[in-house]
Amino acid sequence: MSVLEKYMKVFEEKDEAGMNEIIHDDFKFTMHASGNVLSKKDVIAWAMSDDINDDKSRIVYENDEIGIHHAFVTFKDGNTQAVMAVYKFKDGKIFSLETGATNMPK
Structure with missing residues (x-):
């Protein structure tokens, strides 16, 4: 199973221990839409x-260094975004994540 396949599985299952295993301790997530x-x-x-x-x-694409993932994400407030995510890997774990998002009509 690839790094992103593992991440998607533990994310979907809300597996906190699995998330801790697949995400590098020095991880940084940059959300370009909000600047967070x-x-x-x-x-x-x-x-x-x-x-x-x-x-x-x-x-969309994955190798030993990077992964690219796309999804439609709906938030608790009802807003939906099309999100393109670029992951960088280090030591077999997710080291960084950057996203760009497009708001979708309700």
């Missing part, structure tokens, strides 16, 4: 919440 930067702890807490639900999630 989140740590490993922040991302795991967010993933365990009921705030986000992804749909039509797919891996």
Whole structure:
């Protein structure tokens, strides 16, 4: 199973231990739409919440260094975004994540 396949599985299952294993301790998540930067702890807490639900999630490309993922993400407030994510890997774990998002009509 690839790094992104593992990540998508633990994300969907809200597997906190699995998230801790697949995300590097020095992880940084940059959300370009909002300008926010989140740590490993922040991302795991967010993933365990009921705030986000992804749909039509797919891996666009992945190798040993990077992964590209696309999904439609619906938030608890009802807003939906098409999200393109670029992951960088280090030591077999997700080291960084950057996203660009497009708001979708309700």
